[in-house]
Amino acid sequence: MTAETMQASAQSSTGGCTLPYPERFKAAVHYISNPPAGSKPVSDDTRLLLYALNQQATIGPCKETKPWGWNVVETAKWQTWSQLGNMSAVEAMRLYVRELEENEPDWYAKLGDYNPSVAEEPVEVEESQTNQPTGIAAIGPRDEWVQAEVSGARKPPPRYEHAMAAVDGKLLLVGGNCGGRYLNDVWILDLSSLEWVPTMYSGGKQAPGPPPSSGPDTPPPPQPTLPPSAGHAVVPWASSLLAVGGLTKAKHKSDELVVHSLETRAMAWSLLEPSGTPPPQLGGHTATIIGSCLYVFGGEDNSRRLSDELFVLDLESMVWSKPETKGRKPSPRCAHVAAGFGGRYLLIFGGGSVAHCYQDLHVLDVEDMSWSVPAAAGQAPSPRAGHAAAMLGNMWYIAGGGNNTTGCRDMVALDVSELGVGTVKWSFVTKISDKRSPIVTEGLSLTAVPEEGAIVAFGGYNGKYHNAVHVFKPAGAEQGQERGLPAPPAKSPLKEAEHVAAERAPQKAQMPKREEEPEAKQPPGEERREEESRVAKLEAACKEAEDMAREAAAARESAAHELALMRRQLVSAQNALAETERGLEEARASLGEEQSKNFKLEVEVAELRQKLGQMEELEKELEHLRRQAQEAKEKKGSGLWGYIAG
Template structure:
């Protein structure tokens, strides 16, 4: 199979077919001119530059000496791409062509054109270089074209390999015992297996783990157990939770349960031992909920919104550091999304968190909110393209910079279209639409992505649209039709990042259509044939040279400033990382000390209890001693009194009268 780029465009076969259609991949001059005439001059120039970059490489030829507007524009378009990788140039070539003519591929009779370049009045310095590149490209086309196609013919199509169409949902043949029909479950892909956990079946929460082998498409069930050190016998059934892959383990976060806890719980499933364990967390854990979004960003889980056990909608933002298992409640600036549940979230470039859709108790949303994870600031950017309808309970997954959204409902019916958002350009497109009441037009379904023979495939499972589903659907996206620029980066970044430099004609330069602050110009090329070469004066050339030099100086100054800023930011980042490492070590040390103090405190409490028990025993003994003393004193007094009486009796007998005082006593 051919290699595919991050945006899903197959190359080099698809690129050579596109080049042939655009007129760059054929030696037929008349055909080439006819094809090029389809495009505007600036698009034709841009396609020329990308084709040269993809087939020849960076521009190493000198600027044309003779003043020819066509050749100067071609050279500038090619040279402006600098060190862009050939695969990226192929991707952009096909992408631009699809934007100009979405149906171009169906118009190409032979997808394996001869890769030749036809140039009008080429500069003398470039002749030998271009000739060498053409011979190399012919060999590349043979190697990557016919041989690979021959290999494809030998492949036996079964399972996911049987998917021969793009942008259409297909129900593949699966085997094994199918899971119970469900919705509001959670799924994750790990090592060519899709794990499905929990969900809602006929109003009952589930806690089973079902596994689909994505190579053989065989369902099986895992008999999971709790870890030996756990106080629970079984994991609580739940729905509306999130399942996140973390290394070789799966983390189940939050969710509705029959007996909800006060705070969000995090359970860990070890796929090697098939055991569940409840992870202990620190910090202030958020209140328990379901229908939230949980997104993995680096080593952090970012959780937004949801609905608590009292049916109160939430729009709080919480982050769990998986390395320290510490929760942090984030107070972001800006206007956050309104409280909601059953929305979707995605992360772009590890810098931006995107929240789309969701619902309240009475309505559904189709708004898009972006959180800058560096400044923790909310914004609501303007979207372009085919804006999706309001929906909740949908599912989403990202492939590169594309975010695919499937299913959901709008309180009336299930949503039947599958849409995609290019996250760097903020352009919506419709991938496909299903007909009828099918499980894909459901709420609470799951959506995952897997790779088969180098191609990404979307896998949807379950859902509810009036009845519960356990159906499996797959779709192979073609990643078409996303080109309108809408950059998320800050103005400072956008000002120095060249998107695609395009050369201009003489009239635009004379009109001083140069932008300031180092930004790349967007210029429309005039028809060169209407400007004879002898009409261009020497003064005009000099003005052009001066203007271009000034622009070069401005760009170099801006580049120097950005380099300085970049160095400063790297230094600050290094310092922050060092401080973070130091704080982490201090935190670990403090936790160890806290554990030791807790152990010592427990021992002291035991000793105090023993001492209290001894004191209580001593008090009882003291009371007994006092009683014995009183009894002894009484006994001694009685004995003395008896002795006195006995003495008096013997006195009478002896004839000695007793002392009256003694008798009285």
């Protein structure tokens, strides 16, 4: 066979790819991540297997904690990766390429001008490059998502379950989850130039700002640093950025919720040590500042138990507390969104539990610590978890998330301008046409930039990890809006009832007069009291109906939770039984083999004993013959000597 024939044979067996490993594997990953025109669609099962093989090849055996049951996608990915066991990286690369070749034999030919050296860092292909980056102020048009053209020598790796906040015209990105690997890096996005700036915590130099007080020779990074985390929250406070909680690896786990503070001018982390009774370590919770207090709600602890508790950290006295609340609080959940408004109200929307995603809206009045469900007009959003939200003026914008079936492609807004005195209003904003868009993801972040009347989206996961930057500018938002304008004070129930009665009184006066009835008219005061009584009864009936509906929902949730647990236990028991039965069958087969061997040995022993008995008989005959020969020899000798002697 000639060299040309061997090369052609190799190309035909490898989809035309002659690259050595690991370059061939990287080319295959590039093909799957960025399918060229004319490529065949990849089934979900194949994509799941390719994901697991990629993780095995690049990270190693799966050592991640099993995701919570309601997250079907992450659970399937975890199970597929775990089943690979201790497979070597080389074998995982080979199987990855083979799986792609079985699906599309000519995949490498479709890559075109593929350059392995350019594709060495796949995180760079997510976003378009430009030599003339423009600031966020120049981005348009309004009322639709626009992918920003960002610059920078390096960019953050794709991720989700990260946290982002706006500080002094810059966005700070902290941590997240990238391919099952928790991160603790810190990146800065300069909004005036749309340029990524790595910090000392992401392999860069000291960020612009005053140097640490200990002098220029201070070794970076300072201690303590933020542990690799995902599902945490960050909030600006004074000149610092507070990182609250988050899921971590086993060696970094804590029994208490940990709060780190990043001094944004010197880029130095410190650990806060408040007193009081802190919440347990949480992930997927929300942390919201109202006044000088940090309100932490929901999330899941280290044992994946969901929480419905509210904890408050006074940032001035540095004391944790768990206040008593009135009214029916939201059910246990995580991956929800929260926002503060008017210096008085805490809003909670959506989230997920073991079996459900929610679409309910709750409000906490921090003045009297009472939970309520506000009257809302418009069509409420569909249930979702893992979504993101940002408050811009009086509008609370919500995008992304999923519902255990598909990603949510609609973007909605809640008008909270009348919160506390009237009705909040849901409205549809826009729908993302491309279901693969980074906006149609879970674990993304939305950050409001009031100075520009804009919302910035980053990251997320929808089968692919993203690191693109998108900007949305609502048509009704004006630059320089302040978040959370003070809302009018809420009226007392008595004054509200009087207000309703007063509004209805003129309407009654304008109605046509009815024919006089035999009974006498009631005095105005009595009529007003009856009206108030009817209003009070109606409100009480509505409240009772709402309570019953919540109790029914809670009962359904509890039943679903128990059913899910029982199903998991049943599956575990069935798997254990199947494993035991397989072990029993193997033991029976082994026992049969041993019995067969034993029987053969017994037969051989019997045959040997029989042969041994025959040998004993032969030895006796041989001994008898020897004696006869000896006797004959002796007789022959005595006869001759006697003849001579005689």
